Amino acid sequence: MAKFRVNILGCGSATPSARHQPSCQVIDFRDKLFMIDCGEGAQTSFRKMGLKFNRLSHIFISHLHGDHVFGLPGLLSTMGLHQTGGAVTIHVFKEGAKILKQVTDYFCRQSPFEIIYDELTPGERRVIYEDNGITVRTFPLYHRIDCTGFVFEEKPKPRHLIGDMVKFHNIPVARLNDIKNGADFVTENGVVIPNAALTTAPDPQMSYAYCSDTMPNAKIAEDISGVNTVYHEATYDHSLAALARERGHSTSVQAAETARDAGAKQLIIGHFSKRYVEGELLLLDQAKEIFPNTVLANEGLRMDLL
Amino acid sequence: MAKFRVNILGCGSATPSARHQPSCQVIDFRDKLFMIDCGEGAQTSFRKMGLKFNRLSHIFISHLHGDHVFGLPGLLSTMGLHQTGGAVTIHVFKEGAKILKQVTDYFCRQSPFEIIYDELTPGERRVIYEDNGITVRTFPLYHRIDCTGFVFEEKPKPRHLIGDMVKFHNIPVARLNDIKNGADFVTENGVVIPNAALTTAPDPQMSYAYCSDTMPNAKIAEDISGVNTVYHEATYDHSLAALARERGHSTSVQAAETARDAGAKQLIIGHFSKRYVEGELLLLDQAKEIFPNTVLANEGLRMDLL
Numbered sequence: 127m128a129k130f131r132v133n134i135l136g137c138g139s140a141t142p143s144a145r146h147q148p149s150c151q152v153i154d155f156r157d158k159l160f161m162i163d164c165g166e167g168a169q170t171s172f173r174k175m176g177l178k179f180n181r182l183s184h185i186f187i188s189h190l191h192g193d194h195v196f197g198l199p200g201l202l203s204t205m206g207l208h209q210t211g212g213a214v215t216i217h218v219f220k221e222g223a224k225i226l227k228q229v230t231d232y233f234c235r236q237s238p239f240e241i242i243y244d245e246l247t248p249g250e251r252r253v254i255y256e257d258n259g260i261t262v263r264t265f266p267l268y269h270r271i272d273c274t275g276f277v278f279e280e281k282p283k284p285r286h287l288i289g290d291m292v293k294f295h296n297i298p299v300a301r302l303n304d305i306k307n308g309a310d311f312v313t314e315n316g317v318v319i320p321n322a323a324l325t326t327a328p329d330p331q332m333s334y335a336y337c338s339d340t341m342p343n344a345k346i347a348e349d350i351s352g353v354n355t356v357y358h359e360a361t362y363d364h365s366l367a368a369l370a371r372e373r374g375h376s377t378s379v380q381a382a383e384t385a386r387d388a389g390a391k392q393l394i395i396g397h398f399s400k401r402y403v404e405g406e407l408l409l410l411d412q413a414k415e416i417f418p419n420t421v422l423a424n425e426g427l428r429m430d431l432l
Numbered sequence: 433m434a435k436f437r438v439n440i441l442g443c444g445s446a447t448p449s450a451r452h453q454p455s456c457q458v459i460d461f462r463d464k465l466f467m468i469d470c471g472e473g474a475q476t477s478f479r480k481m482g483l484k485f486n487r488l489s490h491i492f493i494s495h496l497h498g499d500h501v502f503g504l505p506g507l508l509s510t511m512g513l514h515q516t517g518g519a520v521t522i523h524v525f526k527e528g529a530k531i532l533k534q535v536t537d538y539f540c541r542q543s544p545f546e547i548i549y550d551e552l553t554p555g556e557r558r559v560i561y562e563d564n565g566i567t568v569r570t571f572p573l574y575h576r577i578d579c580t581g582f583v584f585e586e587k588p589k590p591r592h593l594i595g596d597m598v599k600f601h602n603i604p605v606a607r608l609n610d611i612k613n614g615a616d617f618v619t620e621n622g623v624v625i626p627n628a629a630l631t632t633a634p635d636p637q638m639s640y641a642y643c644s645d646t647m648p649n650a651k652i653a654e655d656i657s658g659v660n661t662v663y664h665e666a667t668y669d670h671s672l673a674a675l676a677r678e679r680g681h682s683t684s685v686q687a688a689e690t691a692r693d694a695g696a697k698q699l700i701i702g703h704f705s706k707r708y709v710e711g712e713l714l715l716l717d718q719a720k721e722i723f724p725n726t727v728l729a730n731e732g733l734r735m736d737l738l
Contacts (some may be wrong), residue, residue: 141510142476166506167473170448192509192539196502200472203498225538232531233498277433 128156128259130280130332130431132357135171136163137396137423139361139375145405146169147425148193149397151357151384151417152182153278153334155260161185162336168197169204171425177206180212184255186262187218188338189273195222199229206237213240217254217262219272220245242273248272251349265349267340270374275340277350279333285325295319330354332431335388339397341371347387354431356390357423359397363408377408382416391432396423434462434565434585436638436737438663441477443702443729445681446499446616448473451711453731454499455703457663458483459584459640461566467491468582468642471477474503475510477731483651485511486518490561492568493524494644495579501528505535512543519546523560525578528550554578557655571655573646578681583656585639591631601625636660637738641694645703647677648686652694660737662696663729665703669714684715688722697738704728 129152138146148165152172159182161168172179181342182205187195198216205214216226223243230241244254244265249272255262260280267273284306292302298310305311311319335350337358345360350356358381362370370377376384384392395413398406413420419427437460444452447647454471458478465488467474478485488511495500504522524630529549533663543717544645550560552570561568566586573579590612593599598608611617617625639655643664664687668676670706676683681691684701691699704712712728719726726737 141513167448170473173450190539192505196506196509196539197472199498200448200502203502207447221538225534228515228531228534232527233502283737297720366562 130155130278131332132334132394132429132431133175133177134394134396134423134425134427134429135168135175136165136425137398138165138193139359139397141356141400142167143400145400145403146398149188149194149338150197151336152177155278155280156259157181158183158257160255160278161192163188164201165193165198166196166200169201172201175426175428179208185210185214185216186264186276186336187216187222188267188275188336189269190219190222191271191272191339191402194338195226198226199233202230202234202237204240206234206239209239210235211238213242215242215244217244217246219248219274232419242379246274248274250274265346267346268343268374269339269341273318273339275346275349276336277333277340277353278336279353280331282331283328285321285328287325288323289338291319291324295324296399297324308365310370324365334431335390337381337384339374341374342376342384344384347384350384350390353388353390355392355429356385357392357394357396358384360395360406360409360413361397361399363402364412378412379416382413382420385417385420390417391419392429393417393420394423394427394429395420398423436461436584436640438640438661438735438737439481439483439699439734440702440729440731440735441474441481442469442471442731443704444471444499445703445705447666449706451706452704453477455494455500455644456503457642458488461584461586464488464489464563464566466561466568467586469494469500469644470507471499472506475507475547478507481732481734485514485574489518489520490568491520491522492560492582492642493522494530494573494581494642495575495577495681496525496528497645500644501532504532505539506673508536508540508543508547508643512540515543515545516660517544517547517680521548521550523550523552525554525580535643538608552580554580556580571652573644574649574680575609575647577646579645581644581655582642583659584642585659586637588637589634591627591632591634594629594667595662597625597630601630603630641687641696643687643690646682647680648682648690650693653690656690656694658681659694659696661698661700661735662691662694663700663702664690666701666712666715666719667703667705669708670718684719685722688719688726691723691726696723697725698735699723699727700733700735701726704729 442453
């Protein structure tokens, strides 16, 4: 299976604590790196995890609270010191682009690479990135301020050729790509060999949903329906549901309900309140009752998608 | 002796490394905290050292390179979450004030305390802070961009009364403060008892000079002449003097020469290049040959002034 891995660089909320760094994670999709949110200290965690700056070209910012963006100036400056060219694109709401641009225009003005700002629109569902292998799309979240989630989705993969059948029908090499993509084969005698007789199903398309700061909302499960792995904030345990609602956050149980309703295979919970000084096992236990395959995010965690 | 202590929060250069955080230190003068420079991660180091946010009301920024300022947004946001009022003043060049204000106006707009920007002028020698016990003044440094140093200087202290003489001359309590401040005493008979017969010399005025990023320049030693403790950048060992000059920095030997020429009692060197992965003992040895009482800065170091 091609690499599709999430690296957790920070999974605390609001302020750095003894246990956690603020929000930041990096998706490693076949050695291309995509950063999601960039709390203070991200550049240090990035290096600690052995990730390579020159593979990082897109950064996605869910919303404009400091604990999701304050690592950007330092990260971009450091990349400017290490890289000899290229570009990095920051996908962020318009107001954030404006402020960050002023900061980077001043502090990174000698950077040898270009910093591109791609402005996101609140509430929008849109594909904001695409390459040969993957798309990234936005969907709305429901926080105190505008907030967007991101779905990373592999593109459809080629079907697997059945070697014996290819040989038996003496299929020319030039036809194989079309057949991998679903075409039937027509022999010299005009006989149609249906694709299903020549191939087996492709590897599944893997996908990952990042649900940043949000209150629970049934629309989230619809928007991320069928993803393999969900990251969802779980700032509080469920006894603090009223506080969570007041602050525009979710509890562990609510995160698990969303993963369950989306039909996901695994759930990573994070964005923990720093009140859980002994760890977040309470949150894990609560989530597992609803959605058994839940794991706690932690700095340094690397998870391959299921 | 009243407390006058320097806390080192970060003493690396350019980018955070495995060994060091970017520049940040905190002067603790009789439990008032003054931060000098604020590299990324400052808020985390601040807490790790057990310092109290509510005692910090002035932050001094030497120049506008990211490794000296990128910790400010996070620090100020966190202070906003912890404090219930008051104000913090950032002393910084005009251009930095403008950019930082845009960042804090947006990201700290719900802070319960006021963020005041005091604009510094490049090249200026000026007292920029004063209270009952201490003054802070600027002096020019010589970096690639405008850069200022800071001298923290205790105000003159009262002379010590000689108890027996006070008793012998039957001096009224109401006169004692004047005498501590140098006045003579005139008896009922009109006899003048000179102050020198009534008091002994006050405790010495302690002072601390912060020499941020700079090339060596004879004017620095003049500007900080007579300070007790000098912090001076020593980015490189002396074999790299040419590189240091090219980048507007100093070597360990040059830092020591400035401390020696200023007549200081102790020198702390920092702002180390990350090339010294095994530690900076080479820099220390070189500096000590010129100025024996040199110490290496290190994260977590607390030094009381000599």
